[in-house]
Amino acid sequence: MDDVTSAARIEICGVVQGVGFRPFVYQLAKRYGFNGEVLNTPQGVTLIIEGDPGKIDPCCREIRENCPPLASVTSLNAQKIGVTGYDSFRIVTSSSVDASRSALIPPDVCVCQDCLDEMNDPGDRRFGYPFINCTNCGPRYTIIQDVPYDRAKTSMSVFPMCPECQKEYDDPEDRRFHAQPNACERCGPGVVLVDNQGVPLDAGDPIQAAGRLLEQGAIVGVKGLGGFHLAANAFDPAAVELLRTRKNRPHKPFALMARDLEAIKPHVKIAGPEQELLTSLHRPIVLLEKHEETDPDCVPLPRAISFNNQRLGVMLPYTPLHHLLLDSGPGILVMTSGNRSGEPLSIDNDDALDAFANIADYFILHNRDIYFRADDSIVQYQEGTRFLRRSRGYAPLPVMLKKKFPPMLACGGGLKSTVCLVKEDRAFLSQHIGDLDNQKTFGFYKKSVDHLQTILDIAPGIVAHDLHPGYMSTSFAGEQKGVETVGVQHHHAHAVSCMAENGLGEEVIAITLDGTGLGTDGTIWGGEILTCTEDRFERQAHLVQVPMPGADFAVTEPWRMGISWLYHAMGAGVVDLDIPFIRGIDPSKLQFLIQMMDKGINSPMTSSCGRLFDAMAAIAGIRNRVSYEGQAAMELEAVSGTLPEKGYGVELSTNESGMLTIDFSPCLHRVVADLMYGEPISTIGGRFHRAVVQSFVEAATRVMERTRISKAVLSGGVFNNRTILSGISLGLEQRGFTVYTHTQVPCGDGGISLGQAVIAGAMKLQER
Numbered sequence: 158m159d160d161v162t163s164a165a166r167i168e169i170c171g172v173v174q175g176v177g178f179r180p181f182v183y184q185l186a187k188r189y190g191f192n193g194e195v196l197n198t199p200q201g202v203t204l205i206i207e208g209d210p211g212k213i214d215p216c217c218r219e220i221r222e223n224c225p226p227l228a229s230v231t232s233l234n235a236q237k238i239g240v241t242g243y244d245s246f247r248i249v250t251s252s253s254v255d256a257s258r259s260a261l262i263p264p265d266v267c268v269c270q271d272c273l274d275e276m277n278d279p280g281d282r283r284f285g286y287p288f289i290n291c292t293n294c295g296p297r298y299t300i301i302q303d304v305p306y307d308r309a310k311t312s313m314s315v316f317p318m319c320p321e322c323q324k325e326y327d328d329p330e331d332r333r334f335h336a337q338p339n340a341c342e343r344c345g346p347g348v349v350l351v352d353n354q355g356v357p358l359d360a361g362d363p364i365q366a367a368g369r370l371l372e373q374g375a376i377v378g379v380k381g382l383g384g385f386h387l388a389a390n391a392f393d394p395a396a397v398e399l400l401r402t403r404k405n406r407p408h409k410p411f412a413l414m415a416r417d418l419e420a421i422k423p424h425v426k427i428a429g430p431e432q433e434l435l436t437s438l439h440r441p442i443v444l445l446e447k448h449e450e451t452d453p454d455c456v457p458l459p460r461a462i463s464f465n466n467q468r469l470g471v472m473l474p475y476t477p478l479h480h481l482l483l484d485s486g487p488g489i490l491v492m493t494s495g496n497r498s499g500e501p502l503s504i505d506n507d508d509a510l511d512a513f514a515n516i517a518d519y520f521i522l523h524n525r526d527i528y529f530r531a532d533d534s535i536v537q538y539q540e541g542t543r544f545l546r547r548s549r550g551y552a553p554l555p556v557m558l559k560k561k562f563p564p565m566l567a568c569g570g571g572l573k574s575t576v577c578l579v580k581e582d583r584a585f586l587s588q589h590i591g592d593l594d595n596q597k598t599f600g601f602y603k604k605s606v607d608h609l610q611t612i613l614d615i616a617p618g619i620v621a622h623d624l625h626p627g628y629m630s631t632s633f634a635g636e637q638k639g640v641e642t643v644g645v646q647h648h649h650a651h652a653v654s655c656m657a658e659n660g661l662g663e664e665v666i667a668i669t670l671d672g673t674g675l676g677t678d679g680t681i682w683g684g685e686i687l688t689c690t691e692d693r694f695e696r697q698a699h700l701v702q703v704p705m706p707g708a709d710f711a712v713t714e715p716w717r718m719g720i721s722w723l724y725h726a727m728g729a730g731v732v733d734l735d736i737p738f739i740r741g742i743d744p745s746k747l748q749f750l751i752q753m754m755d756k757g758i759n760s761p762m763t764s765s766c767g768r769l770f771d772a773m774a775a776i777a778g779i780r781n782r783v784s785y786e787g788q789a790a791m792e793l794e795a796v797s798g799t800l801p802e803k804g805y806g807v808e809l810s811t812n813e814s815g816m817l818t819i820d821f822s823p824c825l826h827r828v829v830a831d832l833m834y835g836e837p838i839s840t841i842g843g844r845f846h847r848a849v850v851q852s853f854v855e856a857a858t859r860v861m862e863r864t865r866i867s868k869a870v871l872s873g874g875v876f877n878n879r880t881i882l883s884g885i886s887l888g889l890e891q892r893g894f895t896v897y898t899h900t901q902v903p904c905g906d907g908g909i910s911l912g913q914a915v916i917a918g919a920m921k922l923q924e925r
Contacts, residue, residue, distance in 0.1 A: 248335065289477045298588075322345075347524060352519055408465075420489055537877075569630050652665070653911075655908075673765060681764070716781040723776065726826060850881065
């Protein structure tokens, strides 16, 4: 051995498995003239190199800075060791010792251009193969059973590679070197087209046949990467209406999948950042503004795709199968989740046939098992990426925290549920699970917890949960044995989720606006201004509380909140108001509702901003009943004009204890007057939005003057409203605030598990 040879052991953590990292290191070591070995371990990747000592630091720097596109290095620790005398560099079998596991699981990513070029090349052996992949693309999280990430621990274990695929897999110079899902038509998964009874159709190429059926107006169930979609021709109004009828989905917008950017550009406006999101490796659904119908570039799609909404949810194909299907049929497809209403996404062939054979006419099935379902992520761009749903393509990548916490599980809430597991300074949010209102979704919820605990090797000793005793997630927390449970107030969790992703530890003012969250006083909060740190909070201001007549019925029937707010503002005179909203309500129902509120019968008090938006939508004549959560507020936003300089007035008052309340009674008096004068709904809606912005900016400013806190965080589902987010952000900045918002997790309930975890961890650290 040469005297100038040195050796180093390098431990690398991050997203370094299943992303071509070992082949990258192999080729790098050869270029630097190193001998040694590299292997996957439960913690990440271990690299041992022997060679010129002057090249070790440059090699480490290149590992950090030039790693493969899907990889991410969070830590790299190099230690000098004794020289063993390796005679070459090799990739060795992964370590499976029983050690603490901390390797980051990569998310699923879209098929890469190299694979698409091969798939479309008639001379390539994978021509037309719908499962083509390499180390730079393809399935990851949804096919992984356990780590280290090797083929034997994925759903590809049942597909032994043919000699040609094995040769690629074993060749360090090949793009498919150690690509765990590597396969071809000879040895890998296959596709079949069946009718809705599961009977295979003899139709030649099954994907081309499915494309023709979609052109003819059929509805096709498509097994994808993280579950099933229901597909229909987006240019066929009858097919779209039929899908709505069969799925019993009367209003909620459908997502679209377009063949490419050129296919969707005639229908929506695409700015540069939105194009980057559409074409990113994650391939989320991106909310894009429709062209105005007067725009000469506009080519309208059927109205039934997205009712009363200025935006369309669009994604580009992310699997080879999607590309082949869109090349064989319509260039734009409706692609909505394949499931029974309210249940999780179907991932199993038999379950899909059982769940929605009454919806789909045909099914494209395949025999590569999906171990873990993942819905499509939904984002919009507004001075940053804003998640409405964080799932496929992003989960389970962690949010990095500024301090280390003990192992914890946070159980989330009741709607748009996610769970969060914390290991030291990493917070792992699950993919979107959904609303916990039935046993099947709850079963998926529990399976998500078990799966993440297994692959992340986290045994939580602390379990955080919402204060609401009726949530299934709260019940789940109480059933855990041998752990300490911590109840966390809903809006404190919202605030701290925003603090955590922005790395804030100091006290902040938090504006948290949403639909429902149990307060510490037993009422329903949702229009709150708090001062808070990670481990404590104080309520400083809130919307005035009004009754929710009918309790949960007031959520699905916004007219009830319309009556409640008008009764609060005008008293018994509400019954004589000469506006269409009041004239359209049966007088006996109106009197009954007033009696309920007067007597406090099934009428819990709420300060919810979401319910205020519902009330306004009903009063304005937009929506009296909803078929999906947030519908009334979304439609109100859609019809409202641009934010005017001045809005309706509100009343801010401080009680004897110093609590500031925000009363929209003056606003509602002006709304009623404008309705009677025949003002356009767009004008009324714009003035109302400005009133919401002005009232919370002014209230937060008064809190800042009293507390001298000038950092503000904005959280809660109301901030999915683009007008409210931009209006309050700008207004606060003009008052001297530094404003922090969500760009890594949803501002709605899909992000509260992160806040719950950090709060519980901070409380435990404070105790210690």
